[in-house]
Amino acid sequence: MTDINAPEATATGEAGFGDYVALLKPRVMSLVVFTAAVGLLLAPGALHPIEALAAIIFIALGAGASGALNMWWDADIDAVMRRTMRRPVPSGRVEAGEALGLGMALSGIAVVMLWLTTNAVAAGLLAFTIFFYAVIYSMWLKRATPQNIVIGGAAGAFPPVVGWAAVTGGLALEPLLMFGLIFMWTPPHFWALALFLKDDYHTARVPMLTVTHGRAATRRHILIYTALLVPVAVGLGFTSVGGAIYLAAAVVLNAAFLLGAIAIARRTEAQAEADRYIVEKRVFRLSLWYLFAHFVALLVQAAANPWLPTPWIIGG
Numbered sequence: 001m002t003d004i005n006a007p008e009a010t011a012t013g014e015a016g017f018g019d020y021v022a023l024l025k026p027r028v029m030s031l032v033v034f035t036a037a038v039g040l041l042l043a044p045g046a047l048h049p050i051e052a053l054a055a056i057i058f059i060a061l062g063a064g065a066s067g068a069l070n071m072w073w074d075a076d077i078d079a080v081m082r083r084t085m086r087r088p089v090p091s092g093r094v095e096a097g098e099a100l101g102l103g104m105a106l107s108g109i110a111v112v113m114l115w116l117t118t119n120a121v122a123a124g125l126l127a128f129t130i131f132f133y134a135v136i137y138s139m140w141l142k143r144a145t146p147q148n149i150v151i152g153g154a155a156g157a158f159p160p161v162v163g164w165a166a167v168t169g170g171l172a173l174e175p176l177l178m179f180g181l182i183f184m185w186t187p188p189h190f191w192a193l194a195l196f197l198k199d200d201y202h203t204a205r206v207p208m209l210t211v212t213h214g215r216a217a218t219r220r221h222i223l224i225y226t227a228l229l230v231p232v233a234v235g236l237g238f239t240s241v242g243g244a245i246y247l248a249a250a251v252v253l254n255a256a257f258l259l260g261a262i263a264i265a266r267r268t269e270a271q272a273e274a275d276r277y278i279v280e281k282r283v284f285r286l287s288l289w290y291l292f293a294h295f296v297a298l299l300v301q302a303a304a305n306p307w308l309p310t311p312w313i314i315g316g
């Protein structure tokens with residue numbers, strides 16, 4: 001199938017299994033799926049462990065499917081950015097239509113199977129998350145506004161809510177704060193990276209904040225969003241999934257992230273050029289540990305909170 005988003009023919013060889021796996025963006029999605037799993041494991045209720053495992057697998061499948069849909073639509077952008085030009089579609093090993101087909105098929109399977117294994121609310125939320133990332137973010141916001149990351153970040157924030165709903169069939173303050181944590185974290189996570197991948201988005205004419213408002217403004221925005229992130233991250237510690245362990249971890253992690261954001265905001269481009277964006281690169285790496293560690297802390301806290309009847313503790 002031909003697609004207007006497909007890059008010029010640059011066939012360089014046959015697609016291998018690894019190329020189809022790459023379409024699912026496994027590295028990014030591993031953290032996404034982990035947050036969903038934590039949402040599921042912390043939700044009060046009884047889900048059989050096999051059902052819980054199946055639900056996590058179907059959420060992972062849905063996340064991967066949304067990655068394939070993004071790769072289909074973004075093939076033209078990916079082809080001109082150094083970071084992404086070797087991806088399966090722009091490098092010509094996988095046809096754009098194949099990515100679309102795989103993305104649609106896996107999305108359908110993931111949503112229906114999550115529905116059958118858990119409930120309609122979780123399946124509906126998964127479908128909405130896929131739609132949000134593939135259509136609202138990739139097809140619309142990404143190319144339209146520097147707010148792309150801020151609004152589009154909601155897509156990546158839904159997974160713990162999906163996981164929670166898979167157990168309870170509903171929403172609560174806790175998953176909404178988990179949503180808030182990822183939502184507020186996404187802009188500093190991405191903008192730190194955008195600062196040191198400075199030419200990519202210019203070349204691809206994607207209106208990222210670095211391109212439309214410059215890097216000095218992006219530095220200030222990183223600090224503002226990090227400052228707004230801190231109360232959400234700490235606030236989660238005062239809900240039923242929180243406690244002393246989580247709060248101790250959150251204080252350390254947020255202090256470190258805030259210091260990183262302040263360091264970024266105080267630097268000039270000349271300073272960053274001189275040391276090859278070492279601070280920005282460190283803060284980006286820290287952002288990944290930051291989010292991962294918050295969700296690990298929630299798990300450890302749950303094991304220490306005997307009043308939380310989680311499915312993995314009572315085993316369905």
Ligand code: HEM
Pocket residue numbers: 027028029031032035083148149152153155156157182186189190193288291
């Ligand atoms: C609109 C939202 C987001 C944007 C634009 C964004 C953008 C990026 C980009 C461009 C990279 C560079 C590396 C790569 O190509 O793999 C990256 C890395 C990464 N992101 Fe994000 N991200 C977003 C949300 C998220 C979310 C919600 C998570 C997880 C909960 C996440 C987890 C990761 C991880 C784990 C990596 C490292 C991947 C690796 O080591 O290759 N991101 N992100």
Ligand SMILES: CC(C)=CCC/C(C)=C/CC/C(C)=C/COP(=O)(O)OP(=O)(O)O
Pocket residue numbers: 025028032059062063064066070074084126129130133142155156157159
């Ligand atoms: C359960 C479910 C459906 C989860 C989906 C979660 C989700 C929306 C994750 C998005 C994270 C991500 C890969 C952003 C990259 O942005 P980009 O596509 O602009 O980055 P790129 O330049 O690397 O392609």
